[in-house]
Amino acid sequence: MNVLPALGTFLDPLALAIVGGGTLAGAVLRTASGDLVRGVAALGTLPRRRFDGDPLVAQVAALTRIARRHGVIALDRSKIADPDIAAAVAAIVDGAGPRDVETLLEQRRCTRFERHRGGWELWSGAAELAPAMGMVGTLIGLVGMFAAMKDPQTIGGAMAVALLATLYGALLANLVLLPIATRLKRRARHEAQERLRLQPGLAALAAVEPGTGTLKEIAA
Secondary structure (H helix, E strand, C coil): CCCCCCHHHHCCHHHHHHHHHHHHHHHHHHCCHHHHHHHHHHHHHCCCCCCCCHHHHHHHHHHHHHHHHHCHHHHHHCCCCCHHHHHHHHHHHCCCCHHHHHHHHHHHHHHHHHHHHHHHHHHHHHHHHHHHHHHHHHHHHHHHHHHCCCCHHHHHHHHHHHHHHHHHHHHHHHHHHHHHHHHHHHHHHHHHHHHHCHHHHHHHHHCECCCCCCECCCCC
């Protein structure tokens, strides 16, 4: 004998509208427009592989060999897709030293991480809102239930809203929103760590003399 209720028992459009609509409205109201766009766009990165710094480290090593053979001016003709490496190489060609390059890369790394933070905070904030909207739906359902005490046929619908709203809020927060936020945060931290590997190679590249290809003397 099947003691579990039918799936349709757990579907209530009003409870879904309260929890889903309330969570969406709250997330939009509490999030800056730029972070809102970044948070939604970040969903497209979830199916992709995590950032891998190995190809970029190899590219920096190749650029260093070119600079030592032909001078750093030769790097001005190189096609570089990664924005951090491109910015560092442009600074090196203009005469930036190792410390200047390290500072530039650290600033870009921190700026990128803050952009990513705005994206994942959209979803973590929504995960906080969903259970609260579930409680709002529960209160609305209870009010409707008490208002319909004289009509037993309408009590069931109001009670369903009260109970299912809490269920929807808990499921939406813990099975959808919070996992998205956690995965985006992990990807951002991983990319920041991988990009940190670029700094030693680019600092060494900045130590190559512009004209001779020899190493500069770095002041202590």
